[in-house]
Amino acid sequence: EAGVAQSPRYKIIEKRQSVAFWCNPISGHATLYWYQQILGQGPKLLIQFQNNGVVDDSQLPKDRFSAERLKGVDSTLKIQPAKLEDSAVYLCASSLVSQGLRGEQYFGPGTRLTVT
C-alpha cells in the first residue's frame, strides 16, 4: 500500500513570495490533515478536511494560508505572502473517516520550507 505522498520535499523562498505544497493521501482515506512543525516543536494542526469539506481550520492563519481539497483526494496548501516565521516542516496526514480518533493518522515525509 502506498503511503502519503508530499511534494516538494524541500523549498527555499524569499519572504513575501508565495509557495504551494501538494499532498496525496492514502487511497480511501477520507480525512486529510495539514500540520506545521516548527523546529524544536511538535506538529500543530493547521487544517482538517473530511472528503472535500473543511471540518477544522481554527488554527490556520487565514490572512496568508489557504488550503483546498477539490475532489476529495489530493490537497494543496498555499502560503501567500510568506514570512520568516513560516519556516517549518509542513506535514500531511490521512486517516479513515469511519474510525475517528481510534484510527491511525498516517503521515507523509513532509515539506521543509525555508523562508529567507
Next chain:
Amino acid sequence: AQSVTQPDIHITVSEGASLELRCNYSYGATPYLFWYVQSPGQGLQLLLKYFSGDTLVQGIKGFEAEFKRSQSSFNLRKPSVHWSDAAEYFCAVGAQYGGSQGNLIFGKGTKLSVKP
C-alpha cells in the same frame, strides 16, 4: 485546554540499556493518548495508542506505555534500546470536538540519542 508536556528535550542512553520517556497530559475527560516516532527526514510513525481498558499498552518495535490517570501520565518504555531507536519521540493527546473527526495535540518531543 488540552495540552501535552514532555519534560525531557534530549535523552542519551547506552545501547542495551532501558529507556523511559516521560509524558504528562492535561485533558478533562478520558484521553486518547498516542506515542509517535520521527526519524530524521521522515514523517511520524505511530508506536502505540491508548483509548481504554488495560493501562499497559504494547506497541511496535518492542515499546510499551503505561497510562496512569492519577498522575496524568503516559510514559513510554523499552527494556533494551537498539541503535536504530535513535529518533525523536512525540506524545500526543487526541481531542474530539464539534464536527471534527478529532485532532492530535502534540508535545514538543524528546530527542533520543543512543551511545554504542
